[in-house]
Amino acid sequence: MSEHGERSAPGKGLVNGLAVTLKTMTRRSTTQQYPDVQPELPPRSRGVIALLEENCTVCMLCARECPDWCIYIDSHKEEVVVPGAARARQRNVLDRFDIDFSLCMYCGICIEVCPFDALHWSPEFEYSELDVLDLLHDKDRLGAWMPTVPPPPAHDVLGEPSKEEATAARKAAGPGAPTAARTARARPETPEPGK
Amino acid sequence: MPLWLDLLVRVVAVVAAFLVLPLLVGQAEHKVMAHMQGRLGPMYAGAFHGWAQLVADGVKFVQKEDITPRDADRRVFQLAPVVALFPYLIVLLAIPLGPGGLVAQPLDVGLFFVLAVLGIGVVAVLMSAWASANKYSLLGGLRGAAQLLGYELPLVLAAASVAMAAGTLSLPGIVEAWSPWWLLWQAPAALVFFVSGLAEIRRPPFDMPIADSELVFGYMTEYTGLRFAFFLLAEYVGIIVIAALTTVLFLGGWHGPAAEHLGWLWTLLKVFAVSFVIIWLRVSYPRLREDQLQRLCWLVLVPVALAQLVLTAAVKVAL
Amino acid sequence: MTVADALLLALGAVAVGSGALVVTSTHLVRAGLYLVVSLGAMAGLYLVLGAELVAWVQVLVYVGAVVVLLLFAVMLTRAPIGPSADLDRPAWPALVVGGGVGLGLAALFIDAFRWTIVALPVPGTTERMGAEIFGTWVLPFEVLSILLLSALVGAIVLSRPDIGAPKEGGA
Structure with a gap:
């Protein structure tokens, strides 16, 4: 029937095709009903x-x-x-x-x-x-x-603190305190493996 | 009930079915196809989930200009949509809805009548194809004629098998004789009938005569407005007719619980179930190539139908 | 004059009229379409006469298949829209042969039946038809089927040049 060597049971592809469309029908559609329903935009959308x-x-x-x-x-x-x-x-x-x-x-x-x-x-x-x-x-x-304008998204708790924050923290801690980069690494309590 | 009133009721019922059922199927196709593709389909017309979409479409088609190409054969061109629609209207007359003569016109040769009248549709395809004076139309029409002629053979052979099993050509008679184990006995014939029926109404995956990606719109390319709407209506009535015939011949028509009272409901339910499968197939499968189409017909369907005839005869003789 | 008479006359007129148009029309494809009308009217005649099965066989075989094949072949070769001036048509011999046969048959029938009124036969049911074919007419039926079978075999042989062709090379 076909030039391709490997084939599964005959008609399997046909049944699979039917299954895909039937499955899609039972799922919620992805249509955005825009003028009726406002879209949920991600933060930092450029409008x-x-x-x-x-x-x-x-x-x-x-x-x-x-x-x-x-x-x-x-x-x-x-x-x-x-x-x-x-x-x-x-x-x-x-x-x-x-x-x-x-x-x-x-x-x-x-x-x-x-x-x-x-x-x-x-x-x-x-x-x-x-x-x-x-x-x-x-x-x-x-x-x-x-x-x-939405309020800025909260800082990532795992992220590096802003430069201003780090500087302020260092000044408060007095001279000899760890630098911004070091604080950032120290924040997650568990040290990264292999370091 | 006087004769004329009886006749009037029957005619009105058939015309109503002719106008309402295709709309239901059309709407179902809009929605089912949309959801199978992860869309919503029409949502605005009629406020609730676009239930009035096809009514709006109808109004739109009526308003459109009716164009006849300058080089077309005017009369043939204008007659073709009517010829396409008419056979299906006639066929609906003979389809039994429930037990006890719930059929517009009981015919002794109902099956033969139905198959014969369905065969007229191909003339409409050739008429519209040729009269459009458009090479795409002509190509589509020739494809259509080759397809319809080819698939009429397995269609008739499969129908002959069930007629042989029932021992009658009358459609109510066939349903009367039907019993559940026929589902197994006549399964190959049912499959052949359904597939070649799909090809007869030129539905995807058998829509090479229309094939919008290669032939613009086949034999319907030059049609506009109401005449185009007639072709579309013919397609949807075609779905109803093929679903109804499959139901009546192979799925036991009105048989079901409380068939005495709810027979018509069972028939309608089965018709809509088969129509759903027709829509489902349209969404799932790509169009066949022209050579694959003929190969399927002559090398698969016809031999299967012939083998089924042998099987039917053998079982019939053995019983 | 009953309804059946009127229908017979009307359908007969349609059949003869469109038949005449088939041979006189200069529009090639339209002639084929007139043939559809003519054969359809013939089916109507059978229907009025109570031969339901024959009528629908006429529609299925002639309208649905034979004329369609004819139109198909015409459209595959040459199907101009509008009149064709170069149609080869032996008008006089055709008129003589066609008219002669028609008149002769008409005269024969009129002479045979004169004014005898023949009642419409009982409408043919499928059952009676089957009993007739497989009872009284079984021999002609079988002979016909052998004829059709041989035609089928002939068609296969003609359409497959590899059957019976001299073997060339190592194919």
Whole structure:
């Protein structure tokens, strides 16, 4: 019947095929009923970028690092008179912070480089528009996404502690305390085998 | 009951069955196929699990433009869907639902009538294929004609076996004579009948005449709107007819507990069970190649059917 | 004139009319389709006459198989849509032979029966048919089956050139 040498009992493949489809029928389907049921998105989903305006210092790092130049920032300087100080301090005031989501490729570099945590990922994704120009979100709109930003996921208990935490712990313990790398290894109580 | 009223009731019943049962099977196919593929299938039409999907489809087909290709043979082209649908409507007349004459038209040669009328369907395939003036249609039609002609032989031989066992050609008579051990005795014939029946209604895995991946849509390529819907309806009535014939000939029709009162229910249940298997096969198996199709028919089904005839005759003589 | 008479006349008219169209139509495939109509009307005639089994055999064999094979062959070779101008048709000899046979048979029947009224026979059931075939007509039936068998064997021999062909090389 066939050129292939090894064959099991005739008709076994046919029965197997039937069994697969029947088994699939009894399982729950994987269909996401999206508009009716909201999808369960994983943490750190890249939906839209939210802006926490107070944190922004107009350092322009994000705009410069953006690979497709979709962040537009305008600002002016303001003098803040500090009583007792010799000179008035200068402060940057943010006038405009736009992200053009028709250009954005969701790489997240702006969020990574922001030294003051002014930019955050929000999992919201329903912001399609009929006009491509409306995809340019100004700072109010970007700020409006802020409440949708989920709290950061808890630290992995087995993971290395953040640099800040480790430094603080070392300072508290005084000089000669173990370094961050050593604390990390010491944390899981059971030592790794072979070390 | 006056004669005309009796006639009216029967005709209305058959037309209702003709219109409702295919919809049920069609809907079942939507849902069963979807769940077998890990999907949900239609969910919106009619609010509850898409029960009205086929009604919506029907409305859509009615609204579509009825296109006849410029180079087509207009009259033949337009007649073909009706010719495709008509035989199945006629066949439903002869299928017994329950004991005590619960059949639209009891016929002494019911089996023969059914097989003869089913054979007309191939004319519709050739008509639509040729009249479309489309080479894919023609290829599909020729494949279809070769398939239908070939598979009619095992179909008739398998049916002949059961007719021989029952000693009658009347469909109610065959069910009357049926007894459970026939399930074993007539098993090869049942299998042959079912498989060649599948091929007769051109269902996957025997859908080479349609073969959408190679022939666009075979002989149905040029059809739109209501005429296309007729072809689809013919396919689903075809499922009902083949399931009903398999039920009546091989699965004992109305036989079951409390057959006197619930016979019709048993018949319907068995018909739907066989229809489910037809859908199941469609989901599970890929399409056969054209040469595999003919090989299966002539080298497997026909010899098995002939052997079954010998077996039936031997048992019949021995009893 | 009963319903049966009217049906007979109507079906006869359909059969003859579509039969005439078969030989006069210049549309090749349509001629075949007219043949379907003609043979179907013949089956209807049998049905009116109470020969149910013969009627359905007519449908099964002629409509469902013979004409389909014919159409199949035509479509495999040449099946233009629209009229074909180059159909080879011996009109006059065909008319003479066909018309002559038709008229002759009609005259023969009319002369034989004149105005005798023959009642419709008892509708043929399968049982009576079987008893007739395997009782009275068993010899012709068996002879026919031998004829069919030999035709079958002939078809196999013709379609398999390796049977009876001179052996070439070491095949």
